[in-house]
Amino acid sequence: MATVEREITIEAPPAEVWPAVTHSDRVSEWFGAQVELDPRPGGHGVFRWSDGTERRAVVEQVEPEHKLSFRWLPFQRTAEGDLEPIPSTRVEITLDEIPEGTRVRVVEQPAFAPGMTTIHTRAVAGGALTPRRTARPRASGPVLAAIDA
Amino acid sequence: MRPDRTDLIFSALADPTRRQVIRALSEQGPATATGLAANLPVTRQAVTKHLSALANAGLVTSSRRGREKLYQISPRPLTDAVSWMAALGARWDDRLAALRDHVATPKRRR
Numbered sequence: 001m002a003t004v005e006r007e008i009t010i011e012a013p014p015a016e017v018w019p020a021v022t023h024s025d026r027v028s029e030w031f032g033a034q035v036e037l038d039p040r041p042g043g044h045g046v047f048r049w050s051d052g053t054e055r056r057a058v059v060e061q062v063e064p065e066h067k068l069s070f071r072w073l074p075f076q077r078t079a080e081g082d083l084e085p086i087p088s089t090r091v092e093i094t095l096d097e098i099p100e101g102t103r104v105r106v107v108e109q110p111a112f113a114p115g116m117t118t119i120h121t122r123a124v125a126g127g128a129l130t131p132r133r134t135a136r137p138r139a140s141g142p143v144l145a146a147i148d149a
Numbered sequence: 150m151r152p153d154r155t156d157l158i159f160s161a162l163a164d165p166t167r168r169q170v171i172r173a174l175s176e177q178g179p180a181t182a183t184g185l186a187a188n189l190p191v192t193r194q195a196v197t198k199h200l201s202a203l204a205n206a207g208l209v210t211s212s213r214r215g216r217e218k219l220y221q222i223s224p225r226p227l228t229d230a231v232s233w234m235a236a237l238g239a240r241w242d243d244r245l246a247a248l249r250d251h252v253a254t255p256k257r258r259r
Contacts, residue, residue: 008245030247110159
């Protein structure tokens with residue numbers, strides 16, 4: 001549930017794609033942010049967007065030329081220097097060799113590290129969680145299907 | 150949508166029983182914990198606990214019905230969560246296309 005899954009075929013072998021997804025200067029050219037990545041389990045990633053937003057990640061799995069996964073920290077720093085909570089998700093990038101080259105697959109899904117949601121909830125307590133009033137419940141079928149997908 | 154809410158919504162929906170509760174509410178309309186438990190393989194106490202997690206995420210709202218609470222689905226946060234996922238998917242589409250172009254760019258071939 002609640003998983004984003006995307007893939008693309010690249011006409012180059014995994015050995016050529018791998019540096020592009022793990023070397024900081026290479027990642028910075030396609031990710032949409034300036035990236036400093038230490039591609040080792042437990043290594044840190046720092047992602048800086050041009051609007052001044054900064055997010056950090058911790059690398060989880062590294063299987064050379066095959067798999068890189070990392071977990072976003074559940075906060076981002078805004079251009080003003082404020083910390084704001086963001087959804088805690090885990091990203092897994094997998095490279096598979098296929099006749100055409102490499103199939104690159106990305107899966108991003110909510111990450112529920114023990115305690116993370118608790119800390120998170122406490123951080124946003126004080127108004128942000130007030131349930132909002134809504135009109136009558138309906139048309140949630142397709143939405144549920146999307147979430148179950 | 151506030152990102153903190155997205156996180157709450159996703160953690161609330163991570164549990165399969167809670168998704169069943171949401172589904173039951175969307176199919177049957179407003180119901181009490183007792184009414185929901187009758188059609189689910191869990192106790193009323195468990196349903197109450199799940200409903201409270203769902204309410205905390207803004208996914209259900211409740212009103213008093215005698216000694217029990219009547220719960221109903223709150224569709225907006227669900228729609229928001231799906232939009233958030235669609236935006237995230239679109240961002241990855243852009244990134245993957247950029248990655249492909251980047252790998253294909255001759256100056257990058259070493």
